[in-house]
Amino acid sequence: MEVKLKVFRYNPEDDEGKHFDTFTLEAEPTDRVLDLLEQVKNYVDGTLTFRRSCAHGVCGSDAIRINGVNRLACKVLVQDLKSKTVKIEPILGLEVEKDLVVDMEPFFRHYKSVLPYFVNDDPPPMKERLQSPEERSRFDDTTKCILCASCTTSCPSFWINEEYVGPSAIVNAHRFIYDSRDQAAAERLEILNDQFGVYRCHTIFNCTDACPREIEVTKAVGEVKKAIATGRLE
C-alpha cells in the first residue's frame, strides 16, 4: 500500500530552516514506522537524521511524534495508523539538533537528580538480600522504564517549564522508593517535595498514554505524592 510520510526537517547547516518534506512510499501493513524512515534514509534522502538501535521497542532511542502523539517509531505499525498520511515530528520541549534528533541532556540531567540508584549502606550479606515476591512486585511496573523520554516530552507541564523533573524522573525515583531493600526513600521524597518536583504534575495523563512500556506513569507520580503527604509507603 502507498503511504505518505510528512517529516519534520531542520538542518542547522543549511539555510532552509524548519520545514516538512513529504515522501510517498510503498509499504506493507506490518511495516514499522521506523522501517519507513529507514526506507527514506536508505533510498531517498540519506540526510534524514533520527536515532534508532534495537528496532523492537526496548532501547528507547526513537521516541518521536507520530500523527501528533509521542510514540516509538519501532513500535507503531503502518496498519495501526488511522490515516495513510503519517506526520512525523520530533518530541516536544527539547531543543531540536537536526531533523528528529533532539538534545537529551536536560532529560538525563533530571533523571540523575533524583538519586536513580540503589542505596543501602548496610554491609551486604554473604548471599542475596531477601525480598518476597510481593515486595518485588510492588515496584515492578516502574522497573520497566527504558528512559525513552516519551512521557516527559508529552507533558504540558514540562513544555511550559523545563525545570520540572518530569514524569520519567519520578518513575525512576518511584522504582527505588518502593524497593523494600533501599534506604534512601526519604532523600528522594525530599528532592521531589519541591515546586519542580511532583507538584508540577497536574494529572494530565499524556505521559501514561505515551509510555511505550505501558507503565502507569501518572499512578507512580500519584503514589509518590501520596508518600510525601503521608510518610507511608504502602
Place this chain on the structure above:
Amino acid sequence: MTLDRKVGLLAGLRYKGGGPMLAWILHRITGLGMIVFIALHVIASLLGGDIGIAINTVYQSLYFQLFVVFGIIFHGVNGLRIIVLDLWPKFIEYQRESTWLEWFIILPVYGLTAFVMISRFLAGE
C-alpha cells in the same frame, strides 16, 4: 545551532492528548475565569456608580453567566475527580472511567441549569 525548545501554545494544543489533557486545560481556564469573575464582582460592588453598573451588566449578561456556571460546575466536578485520584492513587487505574463519569455528571447538570437560565431569560426575567 539548535531549535529553541519553546513549545508554543498552538504546538502544545496540537498534541493529541486525551480527555484528561482537555480537562486540565478547561480546569485552568475555569479556575482563572472564576477569579476574574470574583474580581469583577468585587470591584463592581466597591466602585458602585456608573462603572459598577457597567461591569455588572457584563457579568449579568446571559452569555457571561452561561460561561461562569459552566466554569463552576466543571471546575468543581473535575476538581473532585483530581482530589480523589490524588488522595487514592489506586483509583488512577480507573482514570479513563473517571473522565467519562465526570462528563456524565457535568453535562446533565449543566444542561439543566443552562435550560432553566435560558428559558427564564427568554421569559424576560
Place this chain on the structure above:
Amino acid sequence: MQKHQHEVIVVGAGGAGLTAALYASQHVSTAVISKLYPTRSHTGTAQGGIGAALGNTEEDHPEWHAYDTVKGSDYLGDQTAIEFMAQEAVQAVYELEHMGLPFSRNPDGTIAQRPFGGHTNNETGKPVRRACYAADRTGHMILQTLYQQSIKNKVNFFDEFHVVDLLVEDGKAAGVVAIELETGEFHIFHAKAVIFATGGHGRVWEITSNAYAYTGDGVAITLRRGIPAEDMEFFQFHPTGIYKMGILITEGVRGEGGVLINDKGERFMEEYAPTVKDLASRDVVSRAMYLEMKAGRGIGGKRFLNLDVTPEVVNKYAAEDGRTNPDGSPYRMTGEDIFAKLPDIIDFCETYIGVNPVTQPMPVQPTAHYAMGGIPTNMYGEVVIDKENTVMPGLYAAGEVACVSAHGANRLGTNALLDLVVFGKYSGLKAAEYSQGSSFIPLPANAADFAQEQFAQLHREDGTESVTDIANEMKEVMFDHVGVFRVEEGMQEAVDKIRALKERFQHISIDDHGKKFNTDVLNAWEVSNLLDLAEVTAVSALERKESRGAHSRDDYTERDDENWLKHTLAWLDKDGVRLEYKPVDITKYKPKARSY
C-alpha cells in the same frame, strides 16, 4: 581538535563496558565512550537470564556449570577460563543483587531461577534451574542497574561519541579517536589503557536479533590496527527469532515449558535430543530446525516452525516428561503464569505479528544472534595478539566483542550476560592496575590522521554505488551461505562476493556531507566494518573443514578433534585474510561425543 586524557578509556557502555568502568573507576580516572546513550546498549535487550549455580531451587554446582559450558562449546572453549567464569558467576550475581538489581524472587525471598538450554544436572542429565532472571527483562535490569551505579560512582561519560580508531604507540595502546555526533568533530582520547566493549556484529546477516548498532566496530578497528580476530567462523544462530523479523523469542520460553512443533504437529526435538529435548544447546536446536524445514516439515511448507507455549501444550508435554516443581508436585502452567513470566515476549508478539502466545503458537526461524569470536583475550581481559598468547600492553577487551574464549564454538544461553560481568570486572581491574604502574605515552601530532583519512574517503563526491545495496547483498549472501548450514561452494561464493562488494564499496556515494549528526556517513563506515568482518568470517569458515558447534558443514559433517581442535586467528592484511591457529586450553574435561 579536542583532546581528553583519562587513565582508562572504556569504549562501549553495555554490560561489559559499564562493569569494567565501575571497577576501574574505583582506582583511576576512567571515562566511558559510547556511540549510543548507555541505556540504549544491546545488553538491554537480553531477555532470559544470567547463569550462576546458586542452587536456590535445586542442587547445583559451579563444576556442573563449567562442564555444561565446555560441552556446549563443543570442546573449543578454553577450560581454565570457563572454570573461572563458572566459579565467579555465583559471586557476580550476588554483587549485581547488592547493586539493587531487581531479580524475580522465589517464595522464600531468594533469586528465582529457570532452566535454560544446555544447562543440566550432571548426574541425571535433566535440565537444571540455573538462569537467574527478572521476568524476561534480565538484560534490561542489568544494564539499568550498572548505569545507575555508574551515576552513583560518578563515572565520566562521553555519550554519542563514535569511536573510529585505536591509537597504538610502540606496540602499546595509547588511546582512541572518536567523532562527536553532535558536532561531527574528531576528538582524541589519550589513555594509559583502553578497554573495548563494543558488542557484536550480527548485522552481517539478513535475519538477525541484533540491533542496528551491532556493526562490530571494535573488531573492525582492531583488525585495521593489525590485531587478529579469533574464531570468527563461530557465530551463533538462535533457534527462535520471530519469522522474517528476527526479533528474539527467549529460550526462557522453552525453559518455562514451551515446545517446538513442526507442520505435522510433532515435537520434533524428541528425535534430535532425547534427554533434554527442546532445551538442547542452541546449535543443536537450530540445526534440527533447519533439517526439519529442509525435509519440508516447516509450517505450511514455509521456512518457519511453531514455538508453542500455550498452557494446554505446556502441560501436556510437561506431564509426558514427568516434569515436576521443586516441591515434587507435577509442573503445571496457567495463562497467568505465562503472562507473569514472559510479559515482554507477549508484548512483542502482539505488537509485531498480532499473535497472542498464551493462546496461539509463535512462528519462529533461526536468527543470527551472538558472536562467539572476536578480539582474542585471556581470562583477565588482556588482549593477546598471537599463537603464543602474547599480551598487548594497555589493550583490553570484554563482552561480546572479546573472545576469551569461554564460549568456544557455541555459547550456552545465559552465559553472555555472565561473561559481561565476570570478564568486564577483571578487565576493569587489570586495566586500572596496569595504568597505575605505567605512564602516558606521548602521542604524535598526527594521531587522528588514519581515522580522518578513512572519513575523507567516504565523503568522496564522485561515487555511484549505494551503501544500502552493498549492505543488503552482503547480508543475503552471508545468511544463505555462511549461516546455519555451510558447504564449500557456498562459502567460496560468499568470499568472492564479499570481495567484490568491498571493491564496489570504494565507489559509494553518500548524501550527507554535513558535520552535525551525520549518521549517513557513520552508517557507511559501519558497513565497511561489517564487510571486513564478513570477509574474515567467511574465510575462517571456509578453511575449517569440520562441523563443530555453530559451524556446521554439509560436506564435513563430523567434528574432527585430531585436526581442528584449535582456535582460528585471522589477520586482515592488505591483500586479504591470513589465518593461523592456536591450541585450545584443556584441563579436566576431555573432548567426547556430544549428545543431549
Place this chain on the structure above:
Amino acid sequence: MQSRKVPQPGWNLEYTMWMFTRLSGLALPVLGLIGITAALVMGARTQMDLGTLMRWTFFPNVSHVTSSNIPDYVPWGGAFWQIMQIMIAFFGFTHGFNGLRVVAEDYTNPGFWQVFWRGIIFLVWLFSLLAVIFVIINS
C-alpha cells in the same frame, strides 16, 4: 505486605498549598451545601436554583441570600453564619489565589519575577480577604 514508614519531608509552601488546595476543594462544596440547605430551611423561596447555590458556595455574602426573598435574614447576621461565611471566603479566596500563583509560577523560574508575582498575588489575596470579611461583618 506491610506498609513502611518514611520520615516525612519537611513542610514547605508547595507541599502545604498542595494539601490545602485539595482540602479546600473538598471543603468548599460541603460548606456551600450546608449554607444553602440552611437557607431553604429558613424559608428561602425564590431563585433557589443552582445559580444561587454556586453563588453562595463561592461568594458567601448575605446579599446573595437576601435576593432569594428570604423572609427573615437576620440570622445570617449572627456569629455562626458570619463565621461560616468567612470560612467559605477564606477557603475560596486562598484556593483561587494560590491557583493563580501556581499558574504564574509554571511560567516563571525562581528569581525576581517569581518573588514579584508571589508578592503581588499575596497582597491582592490579603486585600480581597480583608475586604470580604469587612463586607460580611458589616452587612
